[in-house]
Amino acid sequence: MRNERLRAVMATGGWTHAALAAAVDVDPKSVERWVDLGRTPRRTTALQAAETLGEDVHALWPRLRQPRAARGVSSELVALYDQRADLPVSAFADLITQAGKRIDVLVYAAVFLHEAYPRLNELLRERAHDGCTIRIALGDADSPNVQQRGAEERFGHGIESRCRLALMHYRPLVEVSGIELRTHGTTLYDSVYRADDQMLVNGHVWGVNAYASPVWHLRRSDNGSMFDTYAESFDAVWATARPVEG
Structure with missing residues (x-):
């Protein structure tokens, strides 16, 4: 209203x-x-x-x-997973497949998607062809924040190389109508995978690789604000990110 x-x-x-x-x-x-x-x-x-x-x-x-009543579980929370490794990659692919209007991805690298699901680019092309607006934000390998994250995970330069590898994976999509690829240098507190009104959020924990950190599955609800909080966070990062040229 x-x-x-x-x-x-x-x-x-x-x-x-x-x-x-x-x-x-x-x-x-x-x-x-x-x-x-x-x-x-x-x-x-x-x-x-x-x-x-x-x-x-x-x-x-x-x-x-109106004061908010305490709630044990948010109405927007569909599921909570102890760590990302508990989710099969098909869960991410299914989320993307169901999207009809919007797909947003905010990560540093997330190369596990392409490694475990080689059809990812083809799937994204199909969704764009069917009218989806797709925005993908990857970490800038030269960003001090990305490099700091690597040091915190004790991976050294590993995360920087993963960011460059992720960019190589996604670069063929740069010229596809409906798909936009950018790089960002922000401090990334969560990786976000959105498809319309559903979202997988991979929380980041200091010193822990993302695959061993929790994931919550959200669905937008009129009775909650969690989904919109993460959606607005994505928009804020996207506004600062640099477009990748073909």
Whole structure:
């Protein structure tokens, strides 16, 4: 449901989606979702946006007035796995296969996908041909953050070589319509694999390789905000990433 109060306040003040997004340091698409879909931002972001607009935060987002009841399990959590190695690669491939509109991948390398599923590029081409928008963000091997991650995992230069290998795997997709490939140098707290309203999130643990770290399977729900938090995080990294040229 559209947030008419927010739309009116922004219109009165001459605020565009892009201008408000820049003021509160979020992606413009997040602001668009606040207005057009009635999404409620995280409390800290909502407070900052309300202050920027000169409006009461509860007038813009009444849901924030209601205290949240404690929940044992999020309504968005489909499954939790002790480590990524517990998931067969087919779980990632099935997720991609089911996508109809959007596929987002945020990793440093994740070369296990191509190694265990050689058809991955072909599958991504098929999804793009059927209308999916596909965004793949890989780690920049020359980034200090990537190199630091390698040191923390005690892999030395191993992660840097894996980033370069991942880029080699994905590079043939650069010229495919609907697929965009970028490299990023951010500190990566989680690897994200999104297909429409479902997402696999591989948490990163200091000193532990990603294959031995937990994975949670999320499905977007009107009663939760976890999925959108990770989606917005992807958008923020994507905005800083550099396109890979063909």
